[in-house]
Amino acid sequence: MTAYWLMKSEPDEVSVDDALAAPKSTVPWTGVRNYQARNFMRDGMRVGDGVLFYHSSCAEPGIVGIARVASTPYPDPTQFDRKSPYYDAAAKREEPRWMLVDVQVVEKTRNLTLPELRSTPELADMLVLKKGNRLSITPVEPAHWKKIVRLLGAKAA
Template sequence: MPYWLMKSEPDEVSFDDVLAAPGQTVAWFGVRNYQARNFMRDAMQPGDGILFYHSSCAVPGVAGIAVVASTPYPDASQFDAASPYHDPKATPDNPRWISVDVKAVAQGRYLPLTELRGVPELEDMVLLQKGSRLSVSPVTAGQWKRILALAGVADTVAAAAAGQAA
């Protein structure tokens, strides 16, 4: 199973917002970077694991664990002229931007970026590379397991995954 880190500004959509949403599921919208879009469109599948990361805030870090809950579909905000994510070049017949639904799985201990930087097993993580600003990036299985352990949710996530497989 592939794993991803997805960044959200908590004043836009926080992990607490996902937990409070019906079915603990929200649409991931507003991605306007082609590489991040391509990950969502071409590589993400329902059931893939997500590290839900709070960015552009006082203490950026991993706020929770989620899964991809849908196949990719056109991001409706690209067609909305009142949206800050409006794209006048996008049309319903030729959408440029993608959304996926994201479902909360577990909220463990908040893992600040400063702590992640000090974990040797994470030194190759895309998030921690100089100049990395992608809102969606791949995570290795080893990085995933280490972060679940640090957050204290490895057993909870394993139980949720076993329940989905049944």
């Protein structure tokens, strides 16, 4: 059964346009350093799961694309790179602490902004809208996915 996820990316790090410009419109989701978000990638995500590509820490945060999980989880190489801001001195190659999946953008959409998400009653209980939620990856209920796809007028869903 397909699961659905919302994955936040700062557009200065990786934007939906960066992903579309990458080979096969696919990027590794590097730099996640929260255990719960890592566990979602490591334990919950499967190839083909739906992804809402969300721009955060920008002028207008919101959902800007529809994507899919494109790989099984594998070790995030940035944890071993001393020059990376995501370097983790405690991570060992034989026992990596941080995992990632590849994400493939299948459709760029208009920006479904945070205020618009908040003003849609059917989305009121979405995890990303909960007060205090700072996770970069959250599961999305199938009903929320369907509503968002309709709001976006997305073709790929």
